[in-house]
Amino acid sequence: MKRNSSPRSTYSTALVAQGAPGLARLLRGPTALFACYTAGAALPCRCAPGDNLALHRAIVQAPPGTVIVCEARGDKKVASFGELMALECLRRRIAGVVIYGAVRDAVTIERIGFPVFCMSLSPLSPVKTRAGVVGKPITVGGVRIAPGDQIIADRDGVLLVPVARWPDAVAAIAHAEARERDTRRRMLAGESLSEIIGLSLEESPE
Numbered sequence: 001m002k003r004n005s006s007p008r009s010t011y012s013t014a015l016v017a018q019g020a021p022g023l024a025r026l027l028r029g030p031t032a033l034f035a036c037y038t039a040g041a042a043l044p045c046r047c048a049p050g051d052n053l054a055l056h057r058a059i060v061q062a063p064p065g066t067v068i069v070c071e072a073r074g075d076k077k078v079a080s081f082g083e084l085m086a087l088e089c090l091r092r093r094i095a096g097v098v099i100y101g102a103v104r105d106a107v108t109i110e111r112i113g114f115p116v117f118c119m120s121l122s123p124l125s126p127v128k129t130r131a132g133v134v135g136k137p138i139t140v141g142g143v144r145i146a147p148g149d150q151i152i153a154d155r156d157g158v159l160l161v162p163v164a165r166w167p168d169a170v171a172a173i174a175h176a177e178a179r180e181r182d183t184r185r186r187m188l189a190g191e192s193l194s195e196i197i198g199l200s201l202e203e204s205p206e
Contacts, residue, residue, distance in 0.1 A: 010039065011173050013156045019176030020161065020169035027158040028141045029074070030098050030117040033106055035155055038067055038096025038115035042149045042160070046071040046133040047101070047126075052080040054132025055099075059085060061134060064093035067151040071138045072101025076120040079104035086114040098151065098158055100140050117153050 016024050043066045045058040058068045068089075072080040081097060083105035089097065096115035102122040103109070109116055137146040148163040161169045186196050194201055 011152060011177070012037075013152050013154050013159045015177055015180070016152050016159050016161070016169065016173055019173035023161050023165045023169045023172070024152075024159045025143045025161070027069075027098065027143055027145075027160055029100060029119055030153075030158050031119075032153070032155045033103060033116040033118055034110040036096070036113070036115035037154045038117075039150070039152045040065045040067040040095035041147070041163070042067055042069050042145055042151045043135060043147060044069050044071070044133075044138040044145045045135070046138050047073065047080060048130035048132050049073050049075060050078050050126050051128060051130045051132065052126040053128040053130055054134055055080055055085070055097075056128065057131065058134045059088055059092065059094065062092065062094050065095050067096045067098060067153070068094060069098045069138070069140075069145050069151065070100065071140050072099055074119060075101045077122055078102060078124045078126045079122045080126055081116065081118070083108040083112070086112060086116065090114050096151075096153060098153060115153070117158050 043058055043062045045054045047054045047070060055070050062068055080101040081099055081103045086109045098117040100119060102120045103116055103118040104123050106121055135147055137144055143160060145160060150161040150163060150166045152159045183196050187193060
């Protein structure tokens with residue numbers, strides 16, 4: 001799996017969801033363009049319909065290690081992001097992009113290994129005329145995304161943890177990670193998973 005490093009998290013989404021279920025929110029819709037991973041502080045932006053100027057502005061403004069979350073109005077007809085933008089993101093050490101919209105140049109983006117999560121693919125190009133919104137909270141699918149919120153994304157999905165709750169989430173995730181590590185050790189030593197987690201596999205009387 002190709003990864004972009006982040007100073008804040010290398011946890012999988014499954015571990016975050018299991019360890020901090022009350023803190024992590026699932027961002028429904030975007031999926032991995034290829035087998036990739038990203039994590040970092042969110043920089044939200046919102047594009048005008050059929051226009052990706054706001055995403056270009058976000059790329060210029062994003063600090064290294066940022067995950068840009070772009071509300072492209074769920075537009076599946078016009079691609080808001082492509083290969084040249086991915087190369088610019090790599091040059092600027094941006095950690096990844098999550099797009100509520102379409103992407104193009106899928107093969108070359110995978111080849112260069114830049115993590116992208118999107119709704120669909122399209123070869124069509126947008127215009128670049130309306131500034132849109134960058135660096136302010138957005139709401140997508142009922143989830144509020146504010147600057148600095150922690151994004152964790154991989155093949156299983158995209159999660160958000162509010163920045164104020166991230167320290168609590170890290171402590172809970174670390175506990176879950178240690179528990180899983182112990183479970184693996186015991187399984188390698190010969191114990192069954194059902195025994196370790198205390199499952200009763202007997203049939204119940206009707």
